Amino acid sequence: MTPPLHLSLAGQAVDVLREQVLTGEIPPGSRVNEVEVAQKLGISRGPLREAIRHLASEGLLTLVPHRGAFVPDASPDDVRALFELRTALECAAAELAASRRTDVDLVRLHEVCAASRSNYHAGQPFPYRLDLAFHQTLLDAARSPYIAEQVRLVQQRVVLLRSALEDDPPHQHASMDDHDELVRAIEDGDAARASTVMRRHLSRVCAQMLTSLNH
Amino acid sequence: MTPPLHLSLAGQAVDVLREQVLTGEIPPGSRVNEVEVAQKLGISRGPLREAIRHLASEGLLTLVPHRGAFVPDASPDDVRALFELRTALECAAAELAASRRTDVDLVRLHEVCAASRSNYHAGQPFPYRLDLAFHQTLLDAARSPYIAEQVRLVQQRVVLLRSALEDDPPHQHASMDDHDELVRAIEDGDAARASTVMRRHLSRVCAQMLTSLNH
């Protein structure tokens, strides 16, 4: 009934470290010292090593033999290649969502879009939270667990390049329009259009990210 | 110059275990005993645990808390979901290959296709080796490292469901025709057709796999 009320130490360490890496508390380029972090978390090096390896498998850390684990900072080429992967996955998800969505899915998608707009007009911070929520809702509608899992991992790596999270109103506005158009295509069951719109949307996001990388 | 002439014990254990899992030496459904395997490999439990976690992150093992690691055996739904992911990735790769391929890529693709046919007529075993080689060559032509990496992982998981590797001549013949048509589309730089052919090809392979799952 109560599956694992308390996770293993390694699992807890994964959660804590992931949060610290994604929020930038451990900045890109810096190293993760095993003994230091283990003491700070109050655990031994064994579980911490497992946590580090796990995050490395998610792409949130890069391992260098005999040197340790580093938080990766991305080059423009990395960003482009990463978005090629993301585009492949999310376009497929959009197509599947268009053909499999239920009425409940549509309600949820509309809700997230409406929440985004009200949040935007209220000037709330962290608008990307709702952006992630939209893509997550779309993935639920696609009902393809393996694709969903991979998208989750890719989105994490994108968040790691938080440089583009600066609130850029024109970009936010365009994104919300993209989202609305995506929902309409999914509502119509038009897989081809859903894929096309998603591709354009991600292309825009990628470009925005690249420009903010160059300052 | 000689980067790591001898890998870490964990790295070696990963290679050995992956081979054993993929060849079925450790059959699906069976458990991996940490102390037993560690002794057999002549290493300690620490490095072996890291190897097990690594393979789990690749989808070749599933971890159950306090129970251990198991070799997963797939249900039809798993196969379908896995091929949805594979289709998303490889269709994108086919499109990219069509727009980025060089003359050298084309030569290599033709070579692999020719090798497949001669191998087929010679009645050699393990025809899937050359199938993997074809898809690998196509990925090289796509020049999208993240997509390539994910495809590699998915293909591994497909190999794990080796049930469909029974040499089925009609299926092999159809696959080789698909490959040839794919190369033509890539040669023409026709991304849309490359994607379409790849989708049909993988759909056929998935169907073949599902039928051989039901015996």
Added chain:
DNA sequence: ATGTTGTCAACTGTCGACAGTTGGCAGTTC
């Protein structure tokens, strides 16, 4: 015979300590 409870062996989760490697720094030479 069936269901329940107590016990136990086997295994995973975790820890602290030792060994091997790496990068940097001081000392030396030209």
Added chain:
DNA sequence: GAACTGCCAACTGTCGACAGTTGACAACAT
């Protein structure tokens, strides 16, 4: 002063041992 060499501290890679949990078996009650 610059380049090279040898040493050293810090850190990762690895190991063996202990603690906690799980599933199964046996004994018992119904």
